[in-house]
Each structure stands twice: as C-alpha cells, then as structure tokens.
Amino acid sequence: MCRSSLPRSKFSGVVFLRAFIFLSVLPVGNALALTLNQAEQLAIQSDPLIESLKATSRSFEEESFASDTLPDPRLRFGAVNVPVDTFDLDQENMTQLKVGIQQDFPAGDTLELKSEQSKYLSRSALALASDAELKILRDVRETYLNLYYETSAHQIILETKGLFSDLVTITESIYAAGRASQQDVVLANLELARLDDRITKIQAMEEGYRSTLSQWIGDPAWNSLSLEFPELPALPENVDLNEIIPQHPLIRSESAKVDASRQMIEMAKQEYKPGFSATLDYGYRSGTNNDGSDRADFVTALVSMDIPLFTENRQDKKVSARVHKTAAAQHSKDDKIRFLKQYYDKNQYLWQRLGQREKLYSNSILISAKNNTTTALTAYQSGVSEFNTLMRAEITELDIRLEDLRVRVDRAATQARLLYITGDANNETK
Known part of the structure; x- marks a missing residue:
C-alpha cells in the first residue's frame, strides 16, 4: 500500500471539521424536551396499578368499620x-x-378480630401502592437512561460519520491524484457504511425504549430528550440493611399480611366459643x-x-389450616427480605466497580484515545503512516466514547435500582 501525504490545508480542514460537526449534530434544545423528572412525574400520576392498590386499601378500611358492627x-x-x-x-x-x-x-371477639384483619389488609394494599411507585420510578429511570444512551450514541456516531464522509472525499481526491491506493478509498467507504449500520441499530433500540417508556407516560415519550446527563438523587451513606429492609414498602406489606393471617387464627379459635x-x-x-x-x-x-361439642373435624382443622397459612405468609416475607438484601448487595458492588471504570475512562482512556487519533492524523498527514491506521484510530476513539457513555449510563441505572431499596428524598420508603 502506498503512503500519501495529506496536504496541510486539507489537514487543517479536517481538524476544523471535527469541531464543526460536533456542534452541528447536537440536537437543538426546546421547551418540549423531556427530562427524567418529568417522565417520573407523568408515570406516577397516570399509573392505574397505584390507583388500583390505593382503592383496594380504602375498600378494606371501610370494611374494617362494617366488620366491627353487629x-x-x-x-x-x-x-x-x-x-x-x-x-x-x-x-x-x-x-x-x-x-x-x-x-x-357472633362468638367471642369475632367482630373485633375481623375488623383488625381488614385494617391489616388495608395497610398491606397501601404499602404495595408505595412499592409499586418505587418500582415504576426504578423502571422509568432505567428506561429513560437507556434511551438517553441511544440518543447520545446516535449523535456521537453522526459526528464521526460526518468526519468520515469528509475523509472519503479527501481520500478520493488524493487517489485521483495518484497519491493514495484504491484500498484506502474502499476502506473509507466500508467504514462509512458500517457507521450507517450502527445508526440503524441504534435507531431500532431507541424506538424500542421510547415504546417502553410510552406505556407509562404516553405520547411525551416520543419527545426529544434533555441534553443534560440525567441526574438521580444521591444514595444515602452508611446504609444499614437491617434497619432499611424492614421499612421497605414490600416488606411492610408482607408484615401486614402476616398480621392479618394471625387475626384469622384468632377468629378460628373464637369458634370454640x-x-x-x-x-x-x-x-x-x-x-x-x-x-x-x-x-x-x-x-x-x-x-x-x-x-361446639364436636371440634375435632371442624374447629381444630380450621385453626390448623389458619396456622399453616400464617406460616406460609411468614415464609413469603422472609423470602422477600432475603431477595431485597441480595438485590441491594449485588447492585452496590456493581455500582462501586462502575464508579472505578468511570474514573478510569475520564482520567485516562478518553484522553489517550483522543491523543491517539490526533497522532494518527498528524502521522498520516506527514506521510509516515497508512490510511488504515488513521481509520483504526478514529474507530477506536468512537468505540471508547460510546463505552464511556455506556459505563456512565449503567452506573446511573444501577443507582436507580439501589434507590428502589433505600428510597430518596422525594420518594422515601415510608
């Protein structure tokens, strides 16, 4: 392969073009740009599951008054x-x-116990509504972050594509002058086509995430996104899982179910009276x-x-059945406690490692990739390296920029999962 010397005027044009393309491909901000906070509020306001659980809670609350009446x-x-x-x-x-x-x-304290059971079921449904809200926040945040990655990656690739398009033009002119090989022209067009393929894949992913987001917020999911990287509430320091987990809405709901089951045991015992x-x-x-x-x-x-003379096949069996149901409810609660602890630990370790990677990209890898591209461009302009070296440097820088964005998005998504456990200032696990 013959080496070519890129004219200095064209070299300067490429450098200028990099800056121009970076500015030109940025989406123009507008009042309709969807922020993460707006997506969260829209999702919570319009979610039917939350309203259904709240209505269930109110119905049990009303039943508690009716049940305590003769x-x-x-x-x-x-x-x-x-x-x-x-x-x-x-x-x-x-x-x-x-x-x-x-x-x-009715026998014994049946009415009072039935009323207490309804109150516990009301608390359980209300806690489930809080848990559903936390889950929606988590899922909306993760979906929005993934959508942000795809839209930002789209812009980054468009920036690189613009540069490659100019390099194709320059390479073709150099080839016409006999100072570059045909392979350089073919390689430049190949990489340009591969960028088009990347863009197509990203557009498909973007449309998928917008469709997912629309199930919570409707048409605003198709608006442009805010240019700023989505900010999440900070994680609390010195987390004590033994204190936080029992107060989580999911566990509070399970605890209320256990208490309701215990009332059922006492109600069955009243039938001995x-x-x-x-x-x-x-x-x-x-x-x-x-x-x-x-x-x-x-x-x-x-x-x-x-x-109640013959209790062996009726009252005794009913009490035994209620005891087993209560044990099942307690086991279900214990299982969910174990799941939440494992869920937190797994994401906490991942969040820390992603933080280390984020610093590595910011402090070293991105800078090295940028310097590598600049060096390759200078060497190609001076005729001391081949065109494919320059193309590899450009592709490497593109990949590293996308990997850096992926790491930052993944860390924020992991933080969203941790916030499901710990809660935040606006949506605490109360």
Missing part, C-alpha cells in the same frame, strides 16, 4: 297455630298473629274466652346458642 336484626312475623279446617283466627285459643325481632351475636341469638316475639290473639273476656296476647323471649 349483623342487622331479623324481623319475624306470621300466623301461628291456625286451624286448617276453617282457617278461622278466632276459633282456637292458641291461634296468634305473631311479630318479633331476632338479633345474632358459643355464638348467641336473642329473639323477642309478640303474639296477638283475637276472639274471646268462654267467659266472654278478650283473649290475652302473648310475649315470647328466647335465647339460643351454639354448642
């Missing part, structure tokens, strides 16, 4: 001891038109006695009660 009394009325031969209400002494009222009294029913009837009698006096009316008062 059942409605029953009205009793009818005709008693009516002779079927004549259906004459005056014929027999014991014929009555009876009206009464009956009130049931008798339930009562009180009845008061008034019987009207028409007609007269043999002596001509009016027949007296009757009043009847009754009390009935359950007799």
Whole structure:
C-alpha cells in the first residue's frame, strides 16, 4: 500500500471539521424536551396499578368499620297455630298473629378480630401502592437512561460519520491524484457504511425504549430528550440493611399480611366459643274466652346458642389450616427480605466497580484515545503512516466514547435500582 501525504490545508480542514460537526449534530434544545423528572412525574400520576392498590386499601378500611358492627336484626312475623279446617283466627285459643325481632351475636371477639384483619389488609394494599411507585420510578429511570444512551450514541456516531464522509472525499481526491491506493478509498467507504449500520441499530433500540417508556407516560415519550446527563438523587451513606429492609414498602406489606393471617387464627379459635341469638316475639290473639273476656296476647323471649361439642373435624382443622397459612405468609416475607438484601448487595458492588471504570475512562482512556487519533492524523498527514491506521484510530476513539457513555449510563441505572431499596428524598420508603 502506498503512503500519501495529506496536504496541510486539507489537514487543517479536517481538524476544523471535527469541531464543526460536533456542534452541528447536537440536537437543538426546546421547551418540549423531556427530562427524567418529568417522565417520573407523568408515570406516577397516570399509573392505574397505584390507583388500583390505593382503592383496594380504602375498600378494606371501610370494611374494617362494617366488620366491627353487629349483623342487622331479623324481623319475624306470621300466623301461628291456625286451624286448617276453617282457617278461622278466632276459633282456637292458641291461634296468634305473631311479630318479633331476632338479633345474632357472633362468638367471642369475632367482630373485633375481623375488623383488625381488614385494617391489616388495608395497610398491606397501601404499602404495595408505595412499592409499586418505587418500582415504576426504578423502571422509568432505567428506561429513560437507556434511551438517553441511544440518543447520545446516535449523535456521537453522526459526528464521526460526518468526519468520515469528509475523509472519503479527501481520500478520493488524493487517489485521483495518484497519491493514495484504491484500498484506502474502499476502506473509507466500508467504514462509512458500517457507521450507517450502527445508526440503524441504534435507531431500532431507541424506538424500542421510547415504546417502553410510552406505556407509562404516553405520547411525551416520543419527545426529544434533555441534553443534560440525567441526574438521580444521591444514595444515602452508611446504609444499614437491617434497619432499611424492614421499612421497605414490600416488606411492610408482607408484615401486614402476616398480621392479618394471625387475626384469622384468632377468629378460628373464637369458634370454640358459643355464638348467641336473642329473639323477642309478640303474639296477638283475637276472639274471646268462654267467659266472654278478650283473649290475652302473648310475649315470647328466647335465647339460643351454639354448642361446639364436636371440634375435632371442624374447629381444630380450621385453626390448623389458619396456622399453616400464617406460616406460609411468614415464609413469603422472609423470602422477600432475603431477595431485597441480595438485590441491594449485588447492585452496590456493581455500582462501586462502575464508579472505578468511570474514573478510569475520564482520567485516562478518553484522553489517550483522543491523543491517539490526533497522532494518527498528524502521522498520516506527514506521510509516515497508512490510511488504515488513521481509520483504526478514529474507530477506536468512537468505540471508547460510546463505552464511556455506556459505563456512565449503567452506573446511573444501577443507582436507580439501589434507590428502589433505600428510597430518596422525594420518594422515601415510608
């Protein structure tokens, strides 16, 4: 391959072009640019799951008041001891038109326990609503960050593509003058085509993330993004998982479910106690006695009660079943505690390592890649290196810039996952 000497005027033009392209490909800011904070607020405001869980919580809260109230009394009325031969209400002494009222009294503390159970279920649903909000914030943040990466990578590649397009033009002119090989021209066009392929892939990823984001925020997901790197709330220092995890909404919901199950055990135990029913009837009698006096009316008062004598196959089994359900709820809670601890530890270690990589790129790798490209361009201009060396340097710098962006985005996404556990100033795990 023959080496060429790039004219100094064209060399200066390439340097100027790099700066010009960098400015020209930047998206113009506008009032419709979507920020991360706006995406978060839109997602929370319009999420049906959060509203559904809050409505469920309110329904259980209302049920707690209703459950602590005695059942409605029953009205009793009818005709008693009516002779079927004549259906004459005056014929027999014991014929009555009876009206009464009956009130049931559930066994033991059943009503109070049922009310407490509804309160715990209300707290569980409300805690799940808080957990759903934290999950939405986490998922929206991760999706927005990935979308930011794709849009920013698109701009970076467009910048490089503009430079490559100019290099193709310069190489073709040098080749026409007989100072460059045809392979240089082919290589330049090949790399330009590969950049077009990268752009196509990035556009597909960008559209996918916008589609995902739109399920939370709708049409604003298709707006341009803010140019600034998305900022997340800072992570708290000196995190004590043994203190934070029990206060996490997911665990508070599980704790409330365990408490509700314990109330079910106590409710089952109440069935060992008798339930009562009180009845008061008034019987009207028409007609007269043999002596001509009016027949007296009757009043009847009754009390009935359950007799839980055969408990082995009913009460005992019901209590045992409720105990097993409570144990299952406790195991579910313990499993989620273990999951959250593992989730935090894994992302905490990843966040720290990504921080180390971010510093390495910022302090060393990016600078070295930039210097390598500048050196390769100078060497090619001076005729001491080949064109493919310059192209490799340009591609390497492009890859490193994209890797640096990927590291910063991945670290922010990891921070979003950690904030799901710890909460932040605006959305604490309360």
